[in-house]
Structures are given as structure tokens and as C-alpha cells.
Amino acid sequence: MTDMTFTRIQCDSCPIRHRAVCARCDDDELALLEAIKYYRSFEPGQTIVWSGDQMDFLGSVVEGIATLNQTMEDGRTQMVGLLLPSDFVGRPGRGTAAYDTVAATKLTMCCFRRAPFEELMVRTPHIAQRLLEMTLDELDAAREWMLLLGRKTAREKIASLLVIIARRNSTGTKATPTDGAHFDLPLTREATADYLGLTLETVSRQISALKRDGVIVLEGKRGITVPDFHRLIEETGDDTDGGVLV
């Protein structure tokens, strides 16, 4: 299989085409994007970019999960971004990474070389408009995350994370999964702790507590089944009257 064929095969299912920058591109523009596009793979735990490094590409997650992390001098770490398939990575107009970008699982990214992408963006207004929409969505997610970090209890934090993962896993954005939903927690206890602003011991204890109380069922270390999804949502502390907003 040649590189070219590989690229085309990926492209058919590439979320870029469907949910990200090219959502409204015509064929000519898509051809230009194809020309500056390439794929990269990473292993779990591998750091893609270090904070402060030059970052000569932008891109989207095709498969797997990446995280953005901020670390203080003394080692305290806070995750500030969780990138699932179709999420965009990198900031147009700035070539320097502000955060460590780390592969949490086996990861495939679809990258665009920075300079030609930014050129294309200037010539193609709806790319900036689409990126604006995506960035506003990310800002909303960040603000919900801030409520979680600042005001929720450890138990509510865990429940909230499970709901977020379950929702992104089920088809359709923001869909409420059916009862009995099953999914894998894609993060280690430590990464989960960094997401939630907790220690890994507290994460472990609270997951055990939710299991003990029958809110979730564990299969192995990572597999999770939710017998009653509404019950889990109640544990998050969020408004239960459904996500009308966002």
C-alpha cells in the first residue's frame, strides 16, 4: 500500500472532512488541503510537543486520545485539554506551543503544515469562521471544566468525567447514552487525577465508592458499565433538566 493510497483511504473516514475545518470546503479547497496534509502516529505516553517548542503544524485527532497538560515548576500537573477524535490541535497565528501535548493512547493525527494552512485560511474565509465556532465550543467546555475544578466534590468530579466520556463515545454529540452503556475509560488513574485536579488515590477511592454504591460496574481496570445513566447524571451535581444549552 503506497503512502498516497493510505492517505486517501484515511481521508474517506477522516473526521477533518466531516466535522472540522473542511466542513464547508468545495472540491478545489479540499484538494489544496490534501496537498498539505500528512498523518503521524504516536504511542501511549509519547509527548507530541513540549510547551515552548516550535510547532510547525496544526491538525486534528483522527484516532485515539491526546491531552494538553500544564506543569508547574515543582511538578504539579493540570490537564487543560482532552482531545478526542475530530478535535483540532494548535493555534493559527502562533508557532509556539503553550502546553505539553501528550498521546494518552495509541494516536493518529492528521496534520497540516502551518504556513500553507495559514495562507489558505486567509484566502478561505469560512475556514476561520469554522475554527471560530470550534474554538468557542472549546471555550465553553473549558468553562464547564472550571466549574468542575473550582466547586465540585471528588465524587461529582468523577461522575462528571464519566458522563463526558460516555457522551462523546455514543453517536451524536451530547446524546444521552442508553442505560447499560459500556465504555472504556481511556485514561490512567494518574491522567484522570490530572484532569480532575485530584490525586490518583482519591480517584481510585471515588471510583471504588461509585462501584460500591451500584452507580457503575467495573470490568477489569478500565471497562465501565452504567446500569442507570440518569443515576450517574444525578451524581454530577449538574442541572438534571437536560443540556438545553451548549
Next chain:
Amino acid sequence: MTDMTFTRIQCDSCPIRHRAVCARCDDDELALLEAIKYYRSFEPGQTIVWSGDQMDFLGSVVEGIATLNQTMEDGRTQMVGLLLPSDFVGRPGRGTAAYDTVAATKLTMCCFRRAPFEELMVRTPHIAQRLLEMTLDELDAAREWMLLLGRKTAREKIASLLVIIARRNSTGTKATPTDGAHFDLPLTREATADYLGLTLETVSRQISALKRDGVIVLEGKRGITVPDFHRLIEETGDDTDGGVLV
């Protein structure tokens, strides 16, 4: 003074023109913006928009301070946005507010009616590009805030907030104020607590502690002088090697 005159006078010093959406507008476009623009004033404590309400305008803060707040069912509140003069409010493409927007001080906003503004945005690509830049800046700020909420101690949180306020107060973005910098904390202890994910008692205690340790000097309840700015920065827990990034 007629309304029209008032508008024009404000416009000369209106941050909209200089730092927000019209940064690169030509005269025709500016004239269009003028036509759909109006000013609104609010008193401290007044809620501008409630979460879930219809929001038929977008705009910028001209003078004073507004906050975005998220509240849980049981009353726990987290501030998720602090809007200083020149900051943009509202989300193009969504007419429903996601957060409570509250005036923290006497406040003047410059508003654009939603429908014509969004029309103008479609016709004028660099407005979307400018808004994208601003939104990315806000996202960066939100992520720094997440580190603060998730991993910093109460003392570090207070110090970080003081640095943020002092920097925005001094001329030039991200400038490091001179030693002896003096400014007013524009938030009540309660609003400060909602910003930092603390209780108002803890805020009060930590401010007293920083005063006791000579890091800051208080003048009245809100006035603050920083004798040694570098000393304050050390208290934030952030990298001391200066904001090379952002």
C-alpha cells in the same frame, strides 16, 4: 449632548475601535458598525443577562468590569469569565446566554445588535479572523485559570489574581508593573472567592497573610500596593522566567 454626539465622543476612546472587532476595519465597515452600535450602562451587582436568556446583542466592555458566572442547583457559584475593558461579550451564532453576566462595578458596554452584526461578519472575513484571535486568547486565559483552580494553594491563587489585575491595569498587555504598583481590587471578597474557587473567609485570611508577610500593603479594603512585584510573582507558583509565551 445628543445621543449621537455621545456615541461619537465615546468612539474616539472606544476600545472597540482599537483592540476589538474593528481593529482592521476600513471606514465603510466602521460606519456600518456605528450604525448598529449603542451603549448601555449598568450598576454594580446588576445582572445583565441570565443564563438561558435570549441575548440579542454582542458587545465589548468599555468601562468597568463584568463577570461570567455559573451556578449549580444548590447555589455553589464559580466565576468562569472576568471581562475587563476591551473584552468581547457574547457568542456569534448563538442567541442564548450560557452564563449569568453580571456587572461587578459600574459598567458601560458597547453593544451591537446581533442580526446585523452576524450579517456583517459573513461579508467581512477579517472580523471572524479577529474574533478567532480574541477567542483563542480567552481560551488560553481559561486554561491558565484551570491550572489555578485545580492545583494552586489558596495563597498562590490570591497572588495569581493580584498579578493578573495588576498586569491588566498597567499599560501594555502582559507588562510587568513597576515596583510600588498601586491598584484597586475591583471585586468584593465574595466575587474574588467565586473567581478562585474558595470561600470568602479564606480569601480574607490569605489577603491578611500576604499583608502580614509584607508582600502587599493594603489601603482601605480594596486598595493594594505591591512594594516588590517580583516577590509577588514568586508567590504565584508560576514559572518565574517571565511570560515568554502567550
Next chain:
DNA sequence: GCCGTCCGTTGATTTCGATCAAGGTTACGA
């Protein structure tokens, strides 16, 4: 098979910030 490493769990104890409670100060209106 055995060893070492990584990941996760659980227990004992400590600690930081929350909570409960009491006053103090300032501003403003009657």
C-alpha cells in the same frame, strides 16, 4: 518460570480550606 515495572487499590494519618460563629468597619439614608 521468574523478576521487575507499571498500574491500581486500600489503610492510617495529616492538613488545608470549609464551615460555624462572632464582631468590626464603612457608607448611607432616615
Next chain:
DNA sequence: TCGTAACCTTGATCGAAATCAACGGACGGC
């Protein structure tokens, strides 16, 4: 001038999560 309400401070105590510590299971290499 006094009274009151909003805002702030400080003290005593409590509790949730951090920290310190030990252990167990899964996996991979030798």
C-alpha cells in the same frame, strides 16, 4: 445623629482530600 445593611475580619472547629505507606495483579523481557 443614629440605625442599619453591606462588606470584611478573625477565631474555633470540622471534614474532605492529600499524603505517606503497604500491597496486589498484569504484563513483558529474559
